[in-house]
Amino acid sequence: MNTTTTTHTRVPAGTPRAASPAPSASGLRARRAARRRQLTAAGVLMTPFFALLVTVFLIPVGTAVYLSFFSDDQPGLGFGPERQVFVGLRSYAAVLTDPTFLGGLGTVALYCLIYLPLMVLGALALALLLDSGVVRLRALAQLGLFLPHAVPGIIAALIWLYLYTPGISPVIELFAKGDITVDFLGVHTVVPSIVNIALWSNLGYNMVVFYAALQAVPREVIEASVVDGAGPVRTALQVKTPLVRASIVMVSIFTLIWALQLFTEPMLLSQSSPMISSRFSPSMYIYDAAFTRNNYGLAAAASVVLLVCTIALSYGVTRFTGRADSEEVR
Amino acid sequence: MSAADSSLLRPRLLGRATVNVVVAVSVLYTLLPVLWLVLASAKNRDALFSSDLLSLSDFSFLQNIGDLFAMDGGLYGRWYVNSLLYAVLGAAVGALVSVACGYAFDKYRFRHKEKLFGLVLAAVMVPQTVLALPLYLMASEAGLVNTFWAVFIPVLFNPFGVYLGRIFARGYVPDEVLEAARVDGAGELTTYARVAFRMLGPGLITVFLFQLTAIWNNFFLPMVMLSDQDLYPVSLGLYQWNSSASVSPEYYPVVIMGSLLAVLPLILAFVLLQRFWRSGLTAGAVK
Secondary structure, eight states: OHHHHHHHTSOOTTOOOSOOSSOOHHHHHHHHHHHHHHHHHHHHHHHHHHHHHIIIIIHHHHHHHHHHTEEEEOOTTSOSOOEEEEOTTHHHHHHHTOHHHHHHHHHHHHHHHHHHHHHHHHHHHHHHHHHTTOOTTHHHHHHHHHGGGGSOHHHHHHHHHHHHSTTTOHHHHHHHHTTOOOOTTSTTTHHHHHHHHHHHHHHHHHHHHHHHHHHTSOHHHHHHHHHTTOOHHHIIIIIIHHHTHHHHHHHHHHHHHHHHTOOHHHHHHTTTOTTSOTTSSHHHHHHIIIIISOOHHHHHHHHHHHHHHHHHHHHHHHHHHHHHHHHHHO | OOHHHHHHHHHHHHHHHHHHHHHHHHHHHHHHHHHHHHHHTTOOHHHHHHSOTTOOTTOOHHHHHHHHHHGGGTHHHHHHHHHHIIIIIHHHHHHHHHHHHHHHHHHOOOTTHHHHHHHHHHHHHSOHHHHHHHHHHHHHHTTOTTSHHHHHHHHTOOHHHHHHHHHHHHHHSOHHHHHHHHHTTOOHHHHIIIIIHHHTHHHHHHHHHHHHHHHHHOOHHHHHHOOOGGGOOHHHHHHHHHHHHTTOTTHHHHHHHHHHHHHHHHHHHHHHTHHHHHHHHHHHHHO
């Protein structure tokens, strides 16, 4: 994330400052003791977190990679001890040639392609509108837009599932009055329907992130552009938007990471829609492989593939925006 | 006002109206589903499927609440308590751990610091689903599967909290304060506990709130780890009840009422702690 690299190249705090030109031996000893005390304190403060990092992050990631190269081999008729056999890249070959996994990747790619632009542009547009100063009841509008963030994902999916269900949904009833029949959970509508749930849940949250960034834009910059004769639309698009690029990158990366993990919404909708198989998305594929089929090697290989995709895409977004940055400087 | 200005007035008024309409429609989009949940929670099963949402003739809000807490031997109450335990306790411990670490990252100098911090940031990116199977296997080896701890320990891990903690420590705790405490001969940890901790308060609450939301939302991990219904959080419980609803529709009003009640704690937390999380968002986004 380029937002962080800039912040952390600064001289770290706790640097001994104003060192005297000729430190005496006792002064040197005292400074060493102080330094040791500081290191001990840092150790104490950081140990709990890093203990967690090792147990619930590093070891699991390592285990996933390890498992992806092994397979459970049950000798004979399932009697005798199970042993793990090294199978090399066989699990990866199995995952990458499995049409259901590739289909899941395709589904998530389509989902991201619809969701990411809608989310980022929608949230940014709303933030710019709210920042323009012409919106009435601004605080109330913000609160209303933010409200879905307080609704847990599974409940957001539940609400929308009911709004997609004929017989319960007032939306479908309304359409029916105009003689339009809609099937929100059909072949072509199920991905947009899931996009809608995610959009509903997160639009307000990201709008607040953008709004906060816009508030930090120095007022003089905006006044200068108004003096130069730029209208409110041009000011918004050509002056304010470039200045909040760091937030746009951050929101894009987080949205992408979450989108790739797509699980909760389709899992719930699958209870009511035959269009959603148990391997609809990569995460559902992993769950199905690990806990329905008990094929740990396959699940682990799929996990590693998903992990690599996530890292590659996040890196891509950072690099892409980073290059845009440097080109602008030139 | 010059002539040029007044000729601009009409399009500008039109622009204002458009802006307000767009924002109003967006607010309706976010509010109406919640409003539907509130209205639907007052309906009994038959009314849910047949009648007009706005009619009050079949008002059965209280009866639905009663049904909810009576269903399956009062499971919902258990789930609610579980969720509160996982979320409130987990977020409190998690926020303390992450902010302490973020503080140390900002205030102390040691070897490989930025590499370690890079590792923390990388952890933010790793999907939960990737960790689920190994975590399950580890928990099963340790005999923790299907216990409180199987869900509670992994949710404490919050690398984004460390990132925020570092930013807050830089923003809220001036280095001069630490220097002054050192000159006074106070120990490093005493300084953290007595001086810095208080200054970090708003940051701590922000991290707490983020983590509270995340844990309350958590669905995948409990689904993997738990098979005992008595240990379920609300999210997983409602998921299971909803899957029964297609067979036995008496679950519908209960699931709807259960959803409504499950939304309340987070709304309450967000309203009560409003001034803190706003500053937290700014810190995360701007810097």
